Amino acid sequence: MPPKSLITALPPHAPDAYTTAHHVGSPPTGFKNPWPSYQTSGIGSLLRTRFNTPKNFVPIPTGRLGLVEVRKPDFSNATHKGLKATWIGHASFLIETTAPEGSERGMRILLDPVWSDRVGPYGMVGPVRFTPPPCTIDELPEIDAVCISHDHYDHLDADTLKKLNAKQNGGLRFFCGLGVKSVLTGLGVGIHAEQVEELDWWDGITMSQEGVGSVDLVCTPAQHRSGRTPWNFDGTLWCSWVVKEPQPSAKKLFFAGDTGYCHVLSDEQYSHHDAPHPPCPAFKEIGALYGPFHLALVPIGCFKPRSALSAQHSSPEDSLSIHKDVRSKKSIGMHYGTFRGAYSASFEPVTEPPERWRKGAEAEGLEWGIDVGLCDIGGTVVV
Template identity: 80%
Template sequence: MPPTSFVNALPPHKPDAYTPAHHIGNPPTAFTNPWPSYQNSGLVSAFRARFNLPKNFVPVPADRLGLVQVRKPDFDSIATQKGLKSTWIGHASFLISTAAEAGKERGMNILLDPVWSDRVGPYGMVGPVRFTPPPCTIDELPEIDAVCISHDHYDHLDADTLRKLNAKQKGDVRFFCALGVKSVLTGLGADIHADQVEEMDWWDGVTVTKQGTGSVDIVCTPAQHRSGRAPWNIDGTLWCSWVIKESAEPGGKKLFFAGDTGYCHVLSNDQYSHHDAPHPPCPAFRDIGTLYGPFDLALVPVGCFKPRSILSGQHSSPEDSLSIHRDVRSKKSIGMHFGTFRGAFSASFEPVTEPVERWRKGAEAEGLEWGVDVGLCDVGGTVVV
């Protein structure tokens, strides 16, 4: 069945002197990070780092000491809470529920980068293995109105999850993605049809309205990352972050989802943030904060960030994400992209407990109040703003 929601474009809202410098070709056939804050380390450097850098492999604690807790979400109870709600499914997966509009039974339910699979990689046969289970099954989710995908990497776009979700919804769900990802979604074998998918460029925005439920604004915003599900299509699709705004009222709550992003390339594996780096930080986040901030809640990545000389351009350290928190002018930021999968590269260099430790230590060093300005939540936990 075709989706029962309606999508209308929002008026253009872009930075001054904007040009699509992230496009390669016209129309684009590939994409790039257009800022000095990004540097491609290259396959040779990555290969050398994997085999030459001193390893720091620490097994996942068998007793889960120091790992995030898992709780089963009570979606009926969550639906009765007032405010914009964000429930963490693990890694970069969240369920966002907007506040119910006057006279409506519920708000809009939006999934961000949903992944339920135990392994993320081609055909579910290779790739990182989940060490923290999802807090619920896909069938236990409430009705889903929209899905936003930040990019096509397997730990953010999972074929089996989307197949099950689309079947649960009987095709009545909208998918939002950046340029080039539409063909990935429709080619998954998940019975996702072209009329379900809205493909967007950076700074494009839409209002999604569902009769009897409400509406929400969704804006595709920049991120500093890469893409590709096969070696022959690296950077052939666009990556992005997302702005989600309750659109019924002028004062509707706003959420920023960073997806998977770097902040600034650093040269040394001893550097965890941009403060002493020769490169400037990515300017996109200040643009997002200027155009759409302040945000009531931001979801920012804090894990899978080592080794820094290879991953810093595309994966944020906890310290980098504290800068993103400030740049986008968020009132509260929650760490994500940790505690669920070990990165295929970072697994040999980053203990799974390190992101939490650095996120809290960095926040306190910058004078941010833990649990108020920045913090964490359990897998299955809900933050309400």
């Protein structure tokens, strides 16, 4: 069944200084982070960090003591009215826009959906899920689109996409960064090229559906990397996403995907003010062009050891800066409490991210639960 929604391109809208500096080659054959805030670590440095940095391995708590709560999600519009974000776990969310007058629902977008128990090649290696999804794929309501931030296994999961696409008889739309279309169509899960729209940073589209309404989706920068195989690192584009409702509600959501903020040398350098390089400027650019946001979804976990991961993964303190840079009225922490990062498993207790997120928010004078907060897996945040 062909996708039934109408897709139209938005007019170009980018910072004045925007270039294709993140492209490698013309046309691009790869991508890079074009800012001083990103400092890559070579293989030798990564190995030295992994084996020489003192480990702080703490087992996952038994009985789920101290872990994020899991509840059955309520997708009813009778219960939740407004722009909604339901956390599935890790970086997976179901977004539903405000239902237009006379409509039973708004547009529904899945962000980086992952339901699998293990994320890695062939489902045989890679991090194992220690917190279950709050519902099955079959229990989801009808979905209009899937937005993918990048092609790492914990954000682009073949088995999940196969089940989603089959559930909707091939009628799903997929939106992704440059180069990810070939990944999606090459998974062998029945996704066809006409279902997929690739976008560069700052490109946007309007997706409209009769009887449901419309939504703007804008591909925006993030500071990260990509690749599912050692021979194709950074061959596809990583991104964040802006979700914007039409008038009269005009609510706006920012999804950071997986991103770093600044390069630091150790965990003691919580703040980018102490970092040897300035923070990534993209988030202030996003805030200037598209903010203020009613809701932002920002990563707070899988960030240690900082000497190796800080350029690619935000600490809770980094994401508090992202909250301010994008001018979000409310930000919810994600990318924690679900998978133990393959690299960070030996260095980061799984209970640390939410504790530091709250402690950092209070230190910044932000009101917990109002300006920033957390959400149960299966819980819905409404703005």
